[in-house]
Amino acid sequence: VAVTGIRALCFDTFGTLVDWRSSLLDELTALAPDVEPDLAAAVVDGWRAAYRPAMTVAREQPVWRDLDALQRETLTTVLTEHGVTLPPVAHETLVQGWRRLRPWPDVRSGLDRLRATHLTATLSNGHVALLVDLLRFGDLRVDVPLSAELAASYKPDPAVYLRAAHLLGVPPAALAMVAAHADDLVAAAAVGLRPVFVRRPLEHGPGAPAPQPPDLPDLLVVDGLEQLATALGA
């Protein structure tokens, strides 16, 4: 696989840089210790599953709403479905828990290596304020936290990827999209970005199927950001 000509890297965040599942499970367990582990896992997985459809609806609305607003609503629905009740303060604490997701172990050091030779950015459906808090929480350094918010849309809208390339000042062909999710990479590659798949076999928990890479020409597949740094000569 050719990896030359890449000047900038943008990173999907939830699942790719940070482990949302185990972090949110810990948050929920701390807030509601009486909820059984299996039920807590069903709530967290259901909440995450509600994220995509909520964004698909939100993308079509005239007024852009941020991820906090969407997650607040979908959490209410998911808790009701599972018969779990949380006091309002705990509900909001859990929504804010998306700012306290732990990075995968290779991420901090991998980002530092990659930033030495490449422009680095997030490219997340999380809004800028959330990303700033999340990066501070994990002490992760990128050159600029970019968000779908800056295109007033959500991935996989092509406008989000093109806006990132424009803001970084690079042509799409010099920008790699680094993600653990096939749909993100398919959409990015469709507008000319270079796809890099990061294997995160534990994203959906131990025992759950590992996310699989898309079938794309010139796809680079790596096991983590340290391996990506090595592949790019960083």
Add this chain to the structure above:
Amino acid sequence: VAVTGIRALCFDTFGTLVDWRSSLLDELTALAPDVEPDLAAAVVDGWRAAYRPAMTVAREQPVWRDLDALQRETLTTVLTEHGVTLPPVAHETLVQGWRRLRPWPDVRSGLDRLRATHLTATLSNGHVALLVDLLRFGDLRVDVPLSAELAASYKPDPAVYLRAAHLLGVPPAALAMVAAHADDLVAAAAVGLRPVFVRRPLEHGPGAPAPQPPDLPDLLVVDGLEQLATALGA
């Protein structure tokens, strides 16, 4: 002066964080060693003076143009006025020189101290791609490089300051605008941001008058970012 309640800080960049004048003089002298020092200074000062009116015009245009595009035009005008000719490659190198401006000596350490206790951002008329390069050049770390570009306008348009507060997720009253220029602070304070004036007596060179603080209620005046960090308890 009350300095409580400030959760985030945004920093003007050219003049406040970095020394544009001595940096650009060095760039021009390296590109055109035959130009006398006084003439080189007149070109650089004239170029900087052409920046404000160019942005005022640009703000009214339907299509937003970035600082590179504006500076490319104003440099042509200023060189012609002073009878200086530069080859096209040198002309573009000088335009790109705004990405290689040296930080004032207190900036790197001051930003690090302030970031430990506050959200930090630039808020510059330079576009995001330029700011990313400039921050990398000086090894300066902020949580997010914010730009007037993200409001598709230029300071002192009120929309630029309000967009920064929104993207940082803080109310204007919890956001300080830190700048070495009175007009920037007057505009920021008019929409509710907290004004902090940084003295940069050498901005316009040795012997030139030092920029003076505006007459604003609750203005905090500091000699640099280290002093600001101390004032804010960072």
